[in-house]
Each structure stands twice: as C-alpha cells, then as structure tokens.
Amino acid sequence: MTDSKSLVRISNVVKHFDISGGFLDRISFSGGRPSLTTTTVKALNDVSLDITQGEILSVVGESGCGKSTLGRTVLGLYPPTSGEIAFRDTRIDNLSARQMLPYRRKMQMVFQDPYASLNPRMTVRQILEEPTSFHFPDLSRSQVQDKVAEVMRQVGVDPAWAGRYPHEFSGGQRQRISIARALMVDPEFIVADEPISALDVSIQAQILNLIMDCQERFGLTYMFITHDLSVVEHISTRVAVMYLGTLCELADKKNLYGEPQHPYSRALLSAIPRLGSKGFSHMRLKGEVPTPINLPPGCVFHTRCPFTEERCRREIPALRTLPNGSRAACHALEEGRI
Amino acid sequence: MTHLLEVQDLVVKFGLRSGDLTALNGINFTLDPGERMGLVGESGAGKSVAGFSIINLISKPGFIASGRVLFEGEEISAYPLEQMRGIRGNRISMIFQDPMMTLNPVLTIGTQMVETILAHNRISTAHAREIALEKLSKVYISSPGKRLGQYPHELSGGMRQRVVIAISLLTNPSLIIADEPTTALDVTIQAEVMALLLELCKNEHMGLILITHDLGVVSQVTEKICVMYAGRIVEQGPTESIVTNPRHPYTRGLIQALPQGGGGRGRLHQIPGMMPNLTSIPPGCAFHPRCEHTMDICRSKAPQLFGDSETPGLVACHLYAQAR
Amino acid sequence: MRLWKRFRSSYFLYSFLHDPVAMGSFAILAFLTLAAFGAPVIAPHNPYDTTTINIMDSEIPPVWMEGGEQNFTLGTDAQGRDMLSTMLYGMRISLIIGVGATLMQAVIGIVLGLLAGYKGGRVDSFLMRMADVQLSFSTLMVAIFLSAIFQAIFGVAAFERLAVPFLVLVIGIAEWPQYARTVRASVLAEKKKEYVEAARVMGLPAARIMWRHILPNSMSPILVLSTVQVAHAIMSEAALSFLGLGMPITKPSLGSLINSGFDYIFSGSWWITMFPGILLVLLILVINLLGDWVQDVLNPKLYKG
Numbered sequence: 015m016t017d018s019k020s021l022v023r024i025s026n027v028v029k030h031f032d033i034s035g036g037f038l039d040r041i042s043f044s045g046g047r048p049s050l051t052t053t054t055v056k057a058l059n060d061v062s063l064d065i066t067q068g069e070i071l072s073v074v075g076e077s078g079c080g081k082s083t084l085g086r087t088v089l090g091l092y093p094p095t096s097g098e099i100a101f102r103d104t105r106i107d108n109l110s111a112r113q114m115l116p117y118r119r120k121m122q123m124v125f126q127d128p129y130a131s132l133n134p135r136m137t138v139r140q141i142l143e144e145p146t147s148f149h150f151p152d153l154s155r156s157q158v159q160d161k162v163a164e165v166m167r168q169v170g171v172d173p174a175w176a177g178r179y180p181h182e183f184s185g186g187q188r189q190r191i192s193i194a195r196a197l198m199v200d201p202e203f204i205v206a207d208e209p210i211s212a213l214d215v216s217i218q219a220q221i222l223n224l225i226m227d228c229q230e231r232f233g234l235t236y237m238f239i240t241h242d243l244s245v246v247e248h249i250s251t252r253v254a255v256m257y258l259g260t261l262c263e264l265a266d267k268k269n270l271y272g273e274p275q276h277p278y279s280r281a282l283l284s285a286i287p288r289l290g291s292k293g294f295s296h297m298r299l300k301g302e303v304p305t306p307i308n309l310p311p312g313c314v315f316h317t318r319c320p321f322t323e324e325r326c327r328r329e330i331p332a333l334r335t336l337p338n339g340s341r342a343a344c345h346a347l348e349e350g351r352i
Numbered sequence: 353m354t355h356l357l358e359v360q361d362l363v364v365k366f367g368l369r370s371g372d373l374t375a376l377n378g379i380n381f382t383l384d385p386g387e388r389m390g391l392v393g394e395s396g397a398g399k400s401v402a403g404f405s406i407i408n409l410i411s412k413p414g415f416i417a418s419g420r421v422l423f424e425g426e427e428i429s430a431y432p433l434e435q436m437r438g439i440r441g442n443r444i445s446m447i448f449q450d451p452m453m454t455l456n457p458v459l460t461i462g463t464q465m466v467e468t469i470l471a472h473n474r475i476s477t478a479h480a481r482e483i484a485l486e487k488l489s490k491v492y493i494s495s496p497g498k499r500l501g502q503y504p505h506e507l508s509g510g511m512r513q514r515v516v517i518a519i520s521l522l523t524n525p526s527l528i529i530a531d532e533p534t535t536a537l538d539v540t541i542q543a544e545v546m547a548l549l550l551e552l553c554k555n556e557h558m559g560l561i562l563i564t565h566d567l568g569v570v571s572q573v574t575e576k577i578c579v580m581y582a583g584r585i586v587e588q589g590p591t592e593s594i595v596t597n598p599r600h601p602y603t604r605g606l607i608q609a610l611p612q613g614g615g616g617r618g619r620l621h622q623i624p625g626m627m628p629n630l631t632s633i634p635p636g637c638a639f640h641p642r643c644e645h646t647m648d649i650c651r652s653k654a655p656q657l658f659g660d661s662e663t664p665g666l667v668a669c670h671l672y673a674q675a676r
Numbered sequence: 677m678r679l680w681k682r683f684r685s686s687y688f689l690y691s692f693l694h695d696p697v698a699m700g701s702f703a704i705l706a707f708l709t710l711a712a713f714g715a716p717v718i719a720p721h722n723p724y725d726t727t728t729i730n731i732m733d734s735e736i737p738p739v740w741m742e743g744g745e746q747n748f749t750l751g752t753d754a755q756g757r758d759m760l761s762t763m764l765y766g767m768r769i770s771l772i773i774g775v776g777a778t779l780m781q782a783v784i785g786i787v788l789g790l791l792a793g794y795k796g797g798r799v800d801s802f803l804m805r806m807a808d809v810q811l812s813f814s815t816l817m818v819a820i821f822l823s824a825i826f827q828a829i830f831g832v833a834a835f836e837r838l839a840v841p842f843l844v845l846v847i848g849i850a851e852w853p854q855y856a857r858t859v860r861a862s863v864l865a866e867k868k869k870e871y872v873e874a875a876r877v878m879g880l881p882a883a884r885i886m887w888r889h890i891l892p893n894s895m896s897p898i899l900v901l902s903t904v905q906v907a908h909a910i911m912s913e914a915a916l917s918f919l920g921l922g923m924p925i926t927k928p929s930l931g932s933l934i935n936s937g938f939d940y941i942f943s944g945s946w947w948i949t950m951f952p953g954i955l956l957v958l959l960i961l962v963i964n965l966l967g968d969w970v971q972d973v974l975n976p977k978l979y980k981g
Contacts, residue, residue, distance in 0.1 A: 145878045184626050296543040
C-alpha cells in the first residue's frame with residue numbers, strides 16, 4: 015500500500031509498555047515455584063495508517079484506546095515496540111537524536127492541556143524563541159524576534175504581551191500560544207492531541223477556526239486526536255476509529271458519518287449528543303472495555319459486539335476495503351452478516 | 353400548586369480581602385415536581401455556584417447575600433445547618449462530576465450505601481442491604497450482590513457514576529442536582545448514564561437540575577433551560593424553543609459555535625473574546641463587549657429577564673425590549 | 677525593574693508581611709548573620725590572635741555576676757578568650773560550614789537526582805541504590821572514616837588548617853541523597869507534563885530540557901529542603917565538633933565551644949557551654965521556622981495541622 019502522496023506512513027506499529035516495575039515487584043509464585051512475571055500494557059496492536067499530504071486525519075476513540083499513544087509514537091516520543099514510521103518515505107523511528115533533528119522541525123505537536131503544555135517559568139517570548147533559535151541557528155536575534163511577533167499575530171495573540179508568563183493568559187490564549195510554538199519551526203505535519211477538549215464551547219470554535227486557517231495558510235497536514243465526534247465531523251478529511259489499541263475503521267468523513275461500517279463505529283456515532291434530539295437512541299454495548307493488559311483473543315471488540323460469532327473469538331480480523339471505499343476490520347462485515 | 357423548587361433573587365457573593373465579589377447576581381427560576389431543567393453556561397458563568405447555593409453548600413468565602421430558596425414551599429435558605437443536613441442528601445441529592453467526591457475510597461460500596469440508608473431511616477441492616485441491592489439493580493449494575501463487597505477503585509468510571517446515582521436514589525429524593533455528571537466519561541458511557549438518569553427521573557417523578565456546558569446533552573434530557581452568563585440568567589425557556597430559536601445573542605453564539613453535523617468544513621461561528629472574570633464584570637449588560645448587536649443602552653443598563661406573548665421563555669436583552 | 681515589581685506584588689511578599697513568626701525569624705536570622713560575618717568589626721576581641729589572650733583571664737563569669745569584668749560581657753572560656761567574640765567567630769564558621777555543606781549536597785544531589793529522574797531505568801536504579809547505601813552510613817561514620825584517612829595522609833597539623841573544607845566535604849557527601857531523592861521525585865512529576873514533551877518534540881537535547889525546563893520548575897521543593905538542610909548541616913557540624921571530629925579548639929565553631937565548656941559545667945563555669953548552646957538553638961530554631969513558612973507558601977496544598 016505505497017501511496018506516492020503519503021506524508022507519514024505508519025506500518026504495523028506495535029507499542030507495549032512494561033509496567034511490571036522493579037525486580038522485586040515481578041517475582042510471583044505459581045505452583046510453589048518463584049518466577050518472574052512481566053506485565054505489559056498493549057497500547058497499540060499492529061496499527062497501519064497512511065496520512066496523506068494536506069489532509070486532516072482524525073483519530074477517534076474512547077479513553078484508553080491508544081489514540082494519544084499513536085500520536086506520540088509517530089513523533090518519536092515513544093519508540094515503537096515493533097513496526098515502522100516513515101516521513102516522506104524515509105524511515106524515522108530508528109534514527110538517532112541527531113539524525114532525527116531535521117524531522118523534528120517538520121513534525122510538531124499541539125497538546126491537550128493548555129495549562130501544562132507551556133513552561134510556567136518561561137515568558138511567552140522565551141517559549142517561542144527557544145525552538146526558533148535552536149532550529150535556525152543562522153537567524154540573528156532581531157530576525158528571531160520578528161518571527162516571534164509575526165507568528166504571534168498570526169495566531170491572534172498581541173505581540174506586546176510577549177513578556178508575560180503563561181499564567182497571565184486565559185486557556186484559549188494559551189492554546190493559541192501552544193499552536194504558535196508549533197508553527198515557529200515551519201512544520202509540515204502537526205499532531206494535535208485533544209487540542210480543544212479543555213476549552214469552553216465558545217473558545218473551542220475560535221481554536222478550531224485557527225487550526226483550519228493554519229492548514230490553509232501553511233499547507234499543513236494534521237493528525238487530529240480527539241474524542242469529540244461532532245468536531246471530527248466538522249474538520250476532518252478522513253477518520254480513523256480506534257478501539258483498545260486496534261484500528262477498527264478508516265474511512266472518509268462522509269462515509270463514516272453517512273454509513274458507519276464497523277459495529278463499534280456505529281455504537282460510537284449513535285451516542286453523540288445531538289442538539290435538538292429528544293431522548294436517547296444510542297446503540298447499547300454490553301459490558302465494559304477490557305483492560306489493555308489482558309487483551310481478548312481474536313477481535314478485541316468481540317466481548318461487547320452484538321454480532322459476535324465463533325470466528326471473532328479466535329481470529330484477529332484484518333483491515334479490508336469495503337464496497338463503499340471504507341476500510342474496516344470486522345469478520346461480520348467481511349462475511350456480509352451485517 | 354406549589355413548585356418543587358423556587359429560587360427568588362438569589363445573590364451569592366465571595367468575601368475576599370479586596371472586597372466582595374458577586375458570583376450570582378439575582379437568579380430566579382422555578383422547578384415543578386418531576387420537571388427536568390438544564391443550567392447551561394461556560395466555566396465561570398456561575399452555574400455550579402447556583403447549583404450548590406440551592407442546598408446552601410457553597411464553601412467559604414462564598415455566602416448567600418440575599419434572596420430565598422423555597423423547596424416544597426419551605427424556605428430552606430433560612431434553615432440552620434442542622435436542619436439543612438436533613439434535606440441535603442435526603443430529599444435533595446447531588447451527583448458530582450467526579451464520582452470519587454461522593455464515594456469513600458476505603459469503604460466498600462455496600463458499607464457506604466447501608467450507612468447512608470441507616471443515617472436517614474431506622475431500619476435493620478439486613479433491610480438496608482435489600483434496599484441497596486434494589487437500587488443497584490435499578491441503575492442496571494450487573495451482579496449487584498457482588499458489587500456491594502467491592503471498593504470504588506475496582507469499578508470503572510461509568511460504573512462508579514452509576515453507583516453514585518444509586519446512592520443518590522437511596523433516600524427517594526424529590527430533586528436531584530447533577531453537576532456535570534458525565535463530563536469525565538466517554539461518549540458511549542455518557543449516553544448510557546444520561547439515558548439512565550432520564551429514565552429514573554421519569555419513572556420516579558423526580559425533579560432534575562442538570563448543570564452542564566454541553567448543549568447537546570441538555571437538549572436530550574431536559575424540558576427547560578436556563579442559560580447563564582457572568583452570574584446572571586440571560587435566557588430561560590422550554591428546551592425546544594431555546595435550541596431551535598435562541599434569542600439572546602450569547603445563546604445564539606453558543607449554539608452556532610457548535611460544529612453541526614452533515615455540513616461542509618466552513619469556519620465556525622465564533623464569539624470573540626471570553627467570559628469576563630468575576631473581578632471585572634463590565635457595566636451594563638455583561639455580554640456587551642462580545643456582542644455583535646451592542647447598543648448604547650447595553651453599556652449602561654443591565655437588562656432584566658422579561659417575556660412576551662409571542663415566544664415562550666424569558667430573555668434578558670435590550671434588543672427585544674426595544675422591539676417591544 | 678520588572679522583576680522587582682513582580683516581587684512586590686507577589687503572594688510571597690504578601691504572606692511574609694502577614695506572618696509575624698516569619699518576619700520575626702527573618703529579623704533574628706538577618707541579625708545573627710550580620711553579626712557573624714561582621715565579627716572582625718564588631719567583636720570586642722579577636723579570639724584567633726593568641727597575643728591578646730591571657731590565660732589569667734580564664735573562666736571569668738559574665739558581667740552581671742560576681743567577679744565579672746566590664747571587658748568580657750559574657751565572660752571568658754577556659755583559655756581566657758572573650759565568650760562573646762568567640763561565639764560570633766564560631767557562629768561565622770558554623771554558618772559557612774552549614775551553607776557550604778548544603779551547597780555541596782545540592783550540587784551533587786541535583787545533578788544525580790535530575791539524571792536519575794529523567795533517564796530512568798538502569799541509571800535511576802543504580803543512582804538510587806547508591807543513595808540508599810549512602811544514607812545507611814550515618815554522617816558520623818562518614819566523618820570518622822574520612823577524618824582517619826585525611827589525618828593519615830596529610831597529618832594532624834594540616835587538618836587544623838583544612839578543617840572547614842573538610843567538614844563541608846564530609847557533610848556534603850553524607851547527605852546528598854536527601855537532595856537527590858527530592859529532585860528525582862519532582863522530576864518524575866514534571867517529566868510527565870506536556871511542556872516537557874513539547875520540548876522533546878522540538879528535539880532539544882536532554883541536558884537542556886533537564887536544566888532549562890525541568891529544574892526551574894522543581895525549585896520549590898529544593899528551596900524548602902534547603903532551609904531544612906542548612907539547619908541540619910549546622911547541627912551535624914556541631915555534633916561532629918562536639919565529639920571532637922570537627923573544628924579544632926583553636927578555631928572553634930559553636931559545637932566545639934559547647935564541647936570545650938562541657939568539662940567545666942560542673943565546676944561552675946556553666947556559661948562556656950550555655951551561651952553557645954543557646955545561640956545554636958536560636959539559630960537552628962529561626963532557620964526552621966523560616967523553613968516552615970517557606971514550605972507553607974510554596975506548597976499551599978499542604979494542610980496546616
């Protein structure tokens with residue numbers, strides 16, 4: 015599946031976190047004999063995804079589905095346990111910190127919590143100047159300052175406030191500064207991890223507009239991680255639905271919202287609270303999300319899926335292209351049962 | 353007919369070194385038995401303060417400066433603390449955003465539920481256990497017998513919130529105040545919990561005050577809405593009419609700011625600026641610096657809630673006063 | 677200018693001005709520090725100048741007692757040195773060792789704590805086990821070991837000259853794990869915050885992230901710990917000196933003064949031990965009270981009793 019237009023390619027990425035702790039925590043006794051156990055959280059299980067130049071690819075799912083881990087793995091904050099990540103057809107997950115530097119500039123991140131994502135001990139000017147002078151050492155001091163002022167204007171923060179500390183700004187303005195920091199190094203690709211979920215409704219709209227403006231103006235490509243499905247519907251080109259570290263469905267926005275295929279996507283979409291709808295008509299899922307420490311065998315969704323059959327419990331479904339162009343990983347869809 | 357709850361000119365202030373801050377500036381609303389109302393606003397609008405002050409549960413330095421709260425015809429805002437405790441958690445229950453505010457992490461679910469029942473009723477422990485079991489099954493918790501012996505941390509977030517709802521049902525309250533009950537939960541679980549709350553209110557004929565910022569949730573659950581801005585109610589009325597035909601520019605802005613389904617990717621409507629801080633509420637109509645219809649009068653005179661015969665509901669905006 | 681403005685409107689200053697205990701402690705500490713470092717100017721005698729010391733003046737009681745002399749306000753010690761002057765000079769040594777040892781602990785502890793917290797894994801395990809081992813030797817044992825080695829190599833005479841840096845080294849080495857643990861805990865908390873991730877996404881080198889981003893945000897616990905540690909280091913020094921492992925009697929610190937007077941306490945010359953003792957208690961007390969206040973200001977989440 016090589017696409018010439020793909021900007022970021024995620025191939026078969028697996029990410030496990032070892033949470034077994036120190037040596038003493040790992041000793042356990044089974045049948046009277048001591049043995050070492052390893053506890054791993056299986057955050058990502060064989061995720062493959064192409065992000066095309068210029069698109070907004072949204073990754074949606076509920077808490078613990080691995081969407082944030084995916085974003086951080088793509089940016090190299092976590093090394094993948096296995097699998098590859100490529101930027102413009104260059105593999106980047108195995109590069110050294112020095113080799114990675116040119117790519118750091120191309121790939122940036124905007125974070126969820128506008129209160130934690132800015133260093134409270136640095137002024138806005140310092141926050142914005144640091145990445146610039148680090149990545150563009152040739153720029154003179156006044157050139158860096160000009161750039162800071164320009165970007166601040168672009169994101170809608172008065173450059174006269176550059177000498178202030180983050181705590182003097184409101185949540186929405188901090189998120190603007192956070193976006194400005196990402197823009198300082200002229201990136202091509204931005205991972206936005208829940209950038210609006212900590213903000214008020216009227217501020218959310220401002221930030222969403224800013225994100226879309228930046229995409230147009232700078233030709234950015236986004237990976238937009240969120241749990242808010244109505245926002246996804248508004249801004250994305252394509253949507254990836256994740257459940258328990260697995261990609262369930264990858265579809266164009268119109269396809270997904272028009273006719274969601276995977277049973278989980280259906281349940282998720284039916285649960286969006288819609289303005290003006292009375293009462294509830296959501297699809298009920300039984301049970302609870304299993305823990306990512308003990309993944310269910312076969313399809314990870316089978317414990318809650320209303321269409322589960324014998325095969326779902328045994329065999330992990332692969333992502334297949336469906337007649338309407340969506341891609342989904344589901345045995346029932348493949349067999350035409352639903 | 354007496355209202356279930358009647359709030360009259362409620363003013364809540366916070367006493368600070370630099371002087372008193374007005375957090376609630378003359379709130380009026382009524383709630384009938386079995387009625388479900390949404391208290392909507394952004395953070396800092398005073399919606400939680402409003403919810404807490406009804407049961408006189410505002411923490412220092414906040415205090416009720418004036419106004420009355422009548423619950424089933426009794427003026428509970430004048431009750432001494434002891435008497436208030438008999439109402440709180442008994443005839444009026446609260447559900448918080450974080451279930452762990454209600455649940456004690458070191459006691460089992462069963463112990464907590466039985467203790468709550470015994471605190472308000474003189475019955476045997478065995479009988480109390482039966483009631484607890486019954487309420488747990490009412491909130492659709494699977495194998496309730498087993499849950500009674502579990503600790504809060506052994507349950508998932510959605511399950512905990514259900515247990516909290518079950519606890520709030522123990523004393524058969526006639527009013528539930530729910531402060532952002534599903535904000536911390538995932539979409540699918542949020543839908544389940546809200547659907548459950550709606551069903552229980554209908555079946556048990558309980559009144560509900562749902563405090564939230566999520567207009568979508570409010571429109572699914574409630575019959576009427578109060579929209580709050582900077583410590584005042586700026587618009588109130590039946591849910592349907594507010595959602596389909598908002599009148600106050602702030603309500604309109606809020607609704608238009610929501611990404612709507614089925615559309616293209618146009619720019620979202622945005623309200624410029626942000627909610628004023630309590631220390632610097634603008635004179636006149638608090639919304640005037642952000643409003644696109646500001647007139648001279650808005651800068652000097654605060655509009656009062658009023659209604660007209662054509663549209664249901666009340667709105668506090670000079671635009672409509674002029675038309676009248 | 678801006679900094680001064682920020683300071684003036686800060687909560688720090690406000691709470692200081694509204695806490696009489698903090699203000700009182702600060703005033704006393706400032707007075708004591710000034711007196712200690714101004715000792716060459718304000719002290720009536722120079723206890724280091726052997727030519728001015730007369731053994732005939734030994735054990736003169738304080739001025740208000742029978743036999744007291746105008747010349748020696750607080751009396752004299754067994755060598756005939758003026759108590760007041762000796763105490764001022766001694767307090768200077770105590771303070772220098774206390775602050776110096778704390779700085780030494782801080783430098784070692786902060787560097788190792790940052791490394792352990794930020795790198796994690798094996799580095800973390802190794803450094804923290806090292807800290808555990810270090811903590812299981814008491815300061816006393818370290819001092820006995822090192823002074824034995826030191827005196828064997830350089831001789832006893834050199835020890836008298838190099839006592840101050842030696843004590844700074846001993847107390848610094850013995851107690852760096854306190855800092856390392858505090859810094860590590862703080863780094864572990866800060867490391868998870870998104871601004872650190874943002875810096876990593878930028879590709880900033882680890883050393884820079886630790887130094888420029890994490891350390892400034894870990895300053896509060898370090899500051900709180902430092903006040904405690906200064907008091908602690910002064911106490912350690914006093915204890916070592918009292919046991920004869922610290923400052924020599926020719927260059928006495930408060931601890932060695934207390935020790936030197938100890939033999940005379942039953943012969944009636946209580947002042948040789950008592951006055952330095954009171955001064956030491958006062959010094960430690962005001963530092964600890966200030967530390968308590970700093971802790972309250974920097975960690976408002978901590979409930980007060």
